[in-house]
Amino acid sequence: MKFNFDNPELKETRQAFADALIKLGSENPDVVVLGGDVSGSVKTNVFRDAFPDRFFSVGIAEQDMIGTAAGLAVAGKIPIASAYGEFATGRPFDQIRQSVAYSQMNVKICASHCGISVGPDGATHQSLEDVGLMRLLPHMTVLTPCDYNQTYKAIMKCVETKGPFYVRFYRDKTPNFTDPNEEYEIGKAQILKEGKDVTLVASGLLVWEALKAAEVLEKDGISVKVINIHTIKPIDVDALVKAAEETNLVITCEDHQKQSGLYGAVAEVLSLHRPTQMDYVAVEDTFGESGTMEELMRKYKINDEEIIRKVKKHLKK
C-alpha cells in the first residue's frame, strides 16, 4: 500500500460517525440515539435532525444515559449512546458494567473526543484510560479505528453485530488513509506493511504515526512490519504471534496510558503464546494538560519521532 505522507487527506472521524448514523437511521428503524448535551460536538445532532422521534435527549447525565440505553435494548431497540471518551466510560463505568456488559445488552457506546485529541481542554477531558476500562469488561467488544474510512465501517459493523460495543474516535481532523473498499472484519488485525526487523503494533491515532516512522526507518535500512489493531478486544492473537515470530521485536503504539491499553493487551498475548522483546509508545502513567494535539503528542512522546527512537534503541543500527 502507498500512502500520501506529504499531503494526506484530512477528515474528522466523528464525521464518519455522523455519516454512518444517517445511513443506519434510514435503513433500520430500530436504531435510536441518546444525547447528553454534546450532540453538536459528537455530531449526533445530524441524526437528531433527520430522525427526531428516535433521538432522546437525557441532559448532562451520562449514568442515566447508559441505563436508558440498556432499557431501550430490552425493548428491542439498538441504542447508540454517545459522549466524550472520558464521560462515556469513566463516569458511568458501573452502569456499563452491570446493565450493559454483564447483562449483555445490545448497547453501542460510541465516544468522540478521545485520547489527547481534545488538546486545549486539558486533562479532565482527555480520556487516556477508556480503552483499559472498556477492555476490562467481559462481553465488551472494543473498536479503535484509525481514520475516517475505518470509523465508518466500525460503526456500521457494530450495529450489525449483536452485543455491547465500545467504539473510540476523535474530534480533530486526522489523515484518512485506509482503503474504503477493503473488507473490515471485527477482531481481524489489518496488516499495513510487511517487514522483518521490528513490528509496530499500532491503534487509533498512532497508526498513521507508525506508518510515518516505518517510512523513515526503511530509509535507514530497518525493515518494519506495521499492524493496525482496530479491534482491541477480542484481539487478533494469530496475527500478533505471527508477527512476533517474524520480527522478534514488537513495539506497541497508542494514545492511551501505557498500562491497560494496547500495550497491556499485546503483552498479555505474547507473554503467553510467544514471549518476545517488547516496548511501547504510550502515555507514561501521567495525566495530560492543555495544548494543541501536536504539541501534546510531542511532549507526551506519542508520535513518529518517539517510535523511531524506540526502534533504534533496540536495534542499535
Added chain:
Amino acid sequence: MSKNPQLGTIEELNEMARQIRRDIINMLLIAKTGHSGGPLGTADIFTALYFNLLNVDNENPYADDRDYVYLSIGHIAPVWYATLARRGYIPIEELKTLRKVNGRLQGHPAPFKTHGVPGVELASGSLGQGLSIAVGTALGLRLDKKPNKVICINGDGELQEGQIWEAVMTAAHHKTDNLIMIVDKNDCQIDNRVQKVMNLDPMADKFRAFNWEVMEMDGHNMQNILDTVNKAKNFKGKPIVIIANTKMGRGVSFMEDDYRWHGMPPNEEQGKIALTELAPTKFGDFV
C-alpha cells in the same frame, strides 16, 4: 494587594467586573479556544465574591481561615483566572497563557499542587462533582468548629447530573449551613436552552422540597448580589442555594442570552466589537 481589598463602592465593583469581562475577551482572543458565554455571564458574581464578600488572602491562598471556593463548572475557568489575576493571586500578564502547553491556566482548573493556579483547591471540568466536595469540606469545617464559609458555583445545565442531587440530600440531611451554593441560571447549555435539553424548573421548588433554604438574586445587579450573599452568610440551620438569574455572554450584545456562545471564543472582528461595547476601565488591560 493586601488581604481583603474591598472595592468600596458599587461603581468600583461594576468597573472591575467590566475589566474582568475585557480580560476574558482578551484571553480568548489570544488562546483562540475556550468558553465565552459562562465566564461573561458570571463576571459580576466573581467580582463581588473576591473583591467584597469572601475572606481570602492572595498572599496566603491556603490560609487556615480562608473561605473555600469550588468551581464545579470548570469550563468557565477564564472568569476565575481573570478574577484571581486582578485580585493578585497570579501575575496579570499570565492571562496570556490560557490553554497553552506548559502553562498553569489549564482549559479546566487543574490542582495547584501539580500545575494549576493558587486559589484552586482541586480539579474540576467533569461536571456534577463540585457540590459533593463542598459538602465534605463544610462537614469538616464544622467538625473543627471553624467559621469558614464554603461557596460552590454550579451551572443550571450541570444540575442534570445525578450526583448533584445526591449531594443536595447529603447537605440537607447534615444541615450544612456553612455552605452556599450559587447556581448560574442562564437557561443555556451546549446544545440548546436548558428548558429544551432537560427541563429543571421549577428549580426553587426542587431545592425547597429537599429542605434547602432558597434565595434568588439578579446576577448582574451588584447591590443585589452583595445583599443576597451577605444574607446567606448569616443564615442558620440549612444549606443555602442562591439561584442567580444571569444572561450567558452578558455585556457583549451579540453573545447575550445565546447558547451558541457556550464554548466558542470570539474571532478577531467579534473581539474588537466586544471590546468596544465593554468600555476600557481605570484598571487597564493586560495586553
